[in-house]
Amino acid sequence: MIEIKNLKKSFGDKTVIKDVSVVMEAGKCNLIIGSSGSGKTVFMKCLVGLFEADSGEILYGGQDFTDMNEEQRKELRQQIGMLFQGSALFDSMTVEQNIMFPLDMFTKLSFREKLTRVNEVLEQVEMKDVNKKFPAEISGGMKKRVGIARAVVLNPKYLFCDEPNSGLDPQTSLVIDKLIQDLTVKYNITTVVNTHDMNSVMETGDHIIYMFQGEKEWEGSNQEIIFSKSQKLNDFIFASEFLKDAKDMRMLEAKGKIDNDRNMDELLKD
Amino acid sequence: MRILTETGRFLLMLKGMFSRPENMKVYWKEFMHQCSDIGIGSLGIVAIISFFIGAVSALQTAYQLVSPIIPKSTIAQIVRDTVILEFAPTLVCIVLAGVVGSKIASELGNMRVSEQIDALEIMGINTKSYLVMPKIMAALLTIPMLVVIAGTLGILGGRIAGVSTGIMSPADFHKGLLSNFLPYNVFFALVKAYVFAFIISSIPAYFGYYVQGGALEIGRAGTKAVVVSCILILFADYLISALLL
Numbered sequence: 052m053i054e055i056k057n058l059k060k061s062f063g064d065k066t067v068i069k070d071v072s073v074v075m076e077a078g079k080c081n082l083i084i085g086s087s088g089s090g091k092t093v094f095m096k097c098l099v100g101l102f103e104a105d106s107g108e109i110l111y112g113g114q115d116f117t118d119m120n121e122e123q124r125k126e127l128r129q130q131i132g133m134l135f136q137g138s139a140l141f142d143s144m145t146v147e148q149n150i151m152f153p154l155d156m157f158t159k160l161s162f163r164e165k166l167t168r169v170n171e172v173l174e175q176v177e178m179k180d181v182n183k184k185f186p187a188e189i190s191g192g193m194k195k196r197v198g199i200a201r202a203v204v205l206n207p208k209y210l211f212c213d214e215p216n217s218g219l220d221p222q223t224s225l226v227i228d229k230l231i232q233d234l235t236v237k238y239n240i241t242t243v244v245n246t247h248d249m250n251s252v253m254e255t256g257d258h259i260i261y262m263f264q265g266e267k268e269w270e271g272s273n274q275e276i277i278f279s280k281s282q283k284l285n286d287f288i289f290a291s292e293f294l295k296d297a298k299d300m301r302m303l304e305a306k307g308k309i310d311n312d313r314n315m316d317e318l319l320k321d
Numbered sequence: 322m323r324i325l326t327e328t329g330r331f332l333l334m335l336k337g338m339f340s341r342p343e344n345m346k347v348y349w350k351e352f353m354h355q356c357s358d359i360g361i362g363s364l365g366i367v368a369i370i371s372f373f374i375g376a377v378s379a380l381q382t383a384y385q386l387v388s389p390i391i392p393k394s395t396i397a398q399i400v401r402d403t404v405i406l407e408f409a410p411t412l413v414c415i416v417l418a419g420v421v422g423s424k425i426a427s428e429l430g431n432m433r434v435s436e437q438i439d440a441l442e443i444m445g446i447n448t449k450s451y452l453v454m455p456k457i458m459a460a461l462l463t464i465p466m467l468v469v470i471a472g473t474l475g476i477l478g479g480r481i482a483g484v485s486t487g488i489m490s491p492a493d494f495h496k497g498l499l500s501n502f503l504p505y506n507v508f509f510a511l512v513k514a515y516v517f518a519f520i521i522s523s524i525p526a527y528f529g530y531y532v533q534g535g536a537l538e539i540g541r542a543g544t545k546a547v548v549v550s551c552i553l554i555l556f557a558d559y560l561i562s563a564l565l566l
């Protein structure tokens with residue numbers, strides 16, 4: 052579990068994160084959503100220590116990250132995995148070497164044991180016969196999977212994903228979302244996903260935090276988001292007419308006024 | 322004001338390098354990789370440059386020494402001293418600032434922009450220690466070796482040029498080469514080589530490590546790294562000469 056209390060971050064005169072408090076639970080996909088410039092990337096970078104927060108607390112299992120010294124942070128970071136927007140795979144290393152790197156650095160396993168673990172995580176992300184390929188030789192979706200494999204190879208307690216679906220087609224995006232969700236539930240990981248992909252929000256959003264101009268505007272689950280009264284959130288999520296209609300349909304369905312499945316069947320008969 | 326900020330940040334980067342390695346074996350592997358990249362990778366260009374510098378300095382010295390009272394062996398003496406004192410350490414290091422410096426700056430800059438450095442940080446790795454330190458250590462080990470090789474090849478180039486053009490006999494060259502030889506000059510050249518090696522590796526590492534932006538900024542960082550390294554090499558060259566000679 053990650054508990055964030057009154058987090059603030061400014062760059063010069065501009066306050067980017069304004070007093071945000073939130074609890075990210077274990078075994079759940081915690082999604083941070085918001086339009087570009089809303090502060091979600093800065094927020095995530097503060098959580099992992101790539102930016103120093105100006106004030107507030109970030110508690111990892113009760114331990115305050117902002118109070119830790121460099122050595123303590125190093126230890127904690129071995130429990131953190133992160134998938135970057137551009138995957139951030141090491142260009143000069145093969146897929147196998149990329150995934151093996153954290154094992155090389157932090158474990159005393161033999162090469163055979165490390166290789167077994169690498170193949171195990173590659174299997175988890177449904178990748179085969181890519182061990183000897185370089186990042187430049189694989190597709191964007193495959194890079195994301197390798198990125199996930201590298202992030203989970205040390206069995207982290209916390210997984211951070213920065214825009215895991217950016218640049219991917221909708222089908223591959225769903226596969227990546229499902230992969231992240233499966234790993235989260237299977238290993239009881241506290242997963243924090245930074246996204247503005249609405250499919251991800253509806254499919255994997257166990258816990259959603261909507262950020263607007265550096266503030267937490269709304270918090271809830273993907274079931275609750277349909278009924279949200281927040282105008283800012285509705286404008287952001289249901290931006291197009293198509294999505295607005297879809298929302299209305301879901302609301303009517305949830306209230307029992309229509310049965311989407313039955314109606315669809317009847318329509319298909321015609 | 323900006324120069325003070327940059328110097329302070331540079332010193333902080335150097336300070337940040339000194340921490341206990343997470344895994345000595347991985348660091349050693351990276352150090353060896355850098356030794357191969359910087360040392361073996363630059364050997365070809367260093368050999369070509371130093372050989373021709375020696376050859377040209379022999380021919381130009383002979384062209385200027387027209388007096389019959391000056392023995393031919395003096396040419397070898399001048400070639401030896403200029404190569405050891407200046408050409409091998411300074412000129413070779415200026416070329417290396419371009420070859421090695423731009424490579425280090427662009428490599429680290431690309432790693433920064435593509436979030437590879439952030440990925441290492443998140444893993445709990447001290448990136449200054451893992452990425453910058455092996456480069457500086459490898460440069461400190463291999464560049465003085467390259468300078469020694471450059472000095473040897475420069476003198477060899479001078480001998481081949483001097484003898485093959487008939488300016489002097491091999492015996493004259495050997496006589497000049499051995500007369501009034503000061504081992505201190507080699508020490509002086511090595512001091513310069515170590516100082517320049519530090520400049521060549523640390524300055525581009527600094528510019529690459531702190532790149533912000535995209536491809537354009539990586540290019541700018543590479544250019545800036547080479548320019549600043551060359552200026553600092555020339556400045557240090559003057560300072561060392563004033564202090565040690």
